[in-house]
Amino acid sequence: MSRPPYDHVAFIGLGLIASSMCHAIRAAGWDCTITGTARSAETRDIAREIGLCDRVTDSAAEAVEGADLVVLCVPVGAMGGVMEEIAPHLKPGATVSDVGSVKGAVIEAVTPHLPDGVWFIPAHPLAGTEHSGPRSGFATLFQNRWCLMTPIEGTPEAEVARLDRFWTGIGANVDMMDADHHDLVLAVTSHAPHLIAYTMVGVADDLRRVTASEVINYSAAGFRDFTRIAASDPTMWRDVFLNNKAATLEILGRFTEELFALQRAIRTGDGDHLFDYFTRTRDIRRGIIDAGQDTDAPDFGRVGPDTSKAAPAADTPPAKRSQGG
Amino acid sequence: MSRPPYDHVAFIGLGLIASSMCHAIRAAGWDCTITGTARSAETRDIAREIGLCDRVTDSAAEAVEGADLVVLCVPVGAMGGVMEEIAPHLKPGATVSDVGSVKGAVIEAVTPHLPDGVWFIPAHPLAGTEHSGPRSGFATLFQNRWCLMTPIEGTPEAEVARLDRFWTGIGANVDMMDADHHDLVLAVTSHAPHLIAYTMVGVADDLRRVTASEVINYSAAGFRDFTRIAASDPTMWRDVFLNNKAATLEILGRFTEELFALQRAIRTGDGDHLFDYFTRTRDIRRGIIDAGQDTDAPDFGRVGPDTSKAAPAADTPPAKRSQGG
Missing domain, CATH: 3.40.50.720 (NAD(P)-binding Rossmann-like Domain)
Structure with missing residues (x-):
């Protein structure tokens, strides 16, 4: 030893x-x-x-x-x-x-x-x-x-x-x-994303016109990633938000402002605004994979229970431009 | 054949x-x-x-x-x-x-x-x-x-x-x-979550007081799941939002309402509201796993590049109540 x-x-x-x-x-x-x-x-x-x-x-x-x-x-x-x-x-x-x-x-x-x-x-x-x-x-x-x-x-x-x-x-x-800087960084990379995930899952649960089984069965279209985050320990997260109020509320304020701008782009049909925004966010993902902080395997490499064949190797380069999707 | x-x-x-x-x-x-x-x-x-x-x-x-x-x-x-x-x-x-x-x-x-x-x-x-x-x-x-x-x-x-x-x-x-019902269900399980993920990643990218390398290195605290969703094809998603306007905007409206209620709970220190909300959202996750629509393996079973040992088996029951976290 x-x-x-x-x-x-x-x-x-x-x-x-x-x-x-x-x-x-x-x-x-x-x-x-x-x-x-x-x-x-x-x-x-x-x-x-x-x-x-x-x-x-x-x-x-x-x-x-x-x-x-x-x-x-x-x-x-x-x-x-x-x-x-x-x-x-x-x-x-x-x-x-x-x-x-x-x-x-x-x-x-x-x-x-x-x-x-x-x-x-x-x-x-x-x-x-x-x-x-x-x-x-x-x-x-x-x-x-x-x-x-x-x-x-x-x-x-x-x-x-x-x-x-x-x-x-x-x-x-x-x-x-510095502790203050830590609390701001974490508000961005963790606290705000968790509150947002909790919120979205709560909204889905609340919606009377969409049944619970629909929310569950059709979750693979994106929603299920949110439910994983929103399954984290409630006591821990209550305390996080109550103890990092200022930074979390500041980031949520920025988030809401940006969300409203994107909502307006949807409402007015401003496709260029949406396209530019969605293109920019791809680069960050690449940085995270290059830094070894996540896997490049499709869908986090998760394999469904009935899946007999694996997804392709993680190093398969995605084509620069796709027509389908 | x-x-x-x-x-x-x-x-x-x-x-x-x-x-x-x-x-x-x-x-x-x-x-x-x-x-x-x-x-x-x-x-x-x-x-x-x-x-x-x-x-x-x-x-x-x-x-x-x-x-x-x-x-x-x-x-x-x-x-x-x-x-x-x-x-x-x-x-x-x-x-x-x-x-x-x-x-x-x-x-x-x-x-x-x-x-x-x-x-x-x-x-x-x-x-x-x-x-x-x-x-x-x-x-x-x-x-x-x-x-x-x-x-x-x-x-x-x-x-x-x-x-x-x-x-x-x-x-x-x-x-x-029915097509209309499809578009509402998908607004909940897919379209709104994607727009929210794109928004959060965009906010992180914009924030001048947090460096890009901090956002990338410290993404494992939750944020990286959002970046995967926000790495989806920009053309496809622009078209989704422009062509499912009404349902997407409706769900985003509900989302914002709920987010504001949670923000107020944080501001006023209403821990019970937060705890109850976070407890409710755990059940949906359980339903999705039982329906075979996601894995129960921790962190989607993804394995980091430097990880030599696997995470515990997916069937390990989480304790009902945890003190740490």
């Missing part, structure tokens, strides 16, 4: 991210003690049953005892309360980190409870699936995904570097930025 | 759908002649090079000569013009069909040019990927996908049944409905 950045890691909350981190730590071959706890007894029982941690404790106080790294893996709105609860039990010199999708509000909630000689280094791995809970984790979740760290002033560089080594060791690319 | 529903099928337009139909006809083992043409010489050259059809002709008139089934696979806005062009060359008793995403406007554009003794049976396979062009097709595209047919009054039932056998034979499930 190789030398781990931390000898003892404790997780508060044992959902998708924490359970994936547990698997990834094992996969890294580190000789590292893992403790963990969760608020719900059911989650703790499952974690024990599947052997997620070396020890699953009933309280957060017990879980953090002796830990060098404590990772808060609870919804953003619960971070402050958890920090207050564990503060008296933290080992001097320990690092507390988190995996919340919002950084400004978490820093505000956590730092007032931080004891002297303990460091808080906020982090956010940009990884996940629509599944949640302790059974949903897997070791490769962070492979080639980014983990954004937003260190606060006064944190020793060596401790930031240590957490960087930890995330790099379990497969992530690490980048550093 | 088994007896095909049609002895000779002609395609006008050789993009993703037509080329997939060609492959699917071969895979069905039908003894069937396939001819085809496309407006662009480049597309015709590629089709010849890869042997897509038995014969690729330079004109639509030649392509349809002697065909029992002519399938219009051009953007919705081009259907009327193509129909006018081929009308004098159609074999008596032939069926003309299409694959357009809009049905009302296509019927209006096509039927005035329909010669006596030739049937027009509108159809729409709900299948596709973000790729386009003659190289992008594959035989299994229609497996377990729905093909919606919207027959018009006076069409012989036997001819409708024959086209039904054709689509069923290449893997699709067939359903019949």
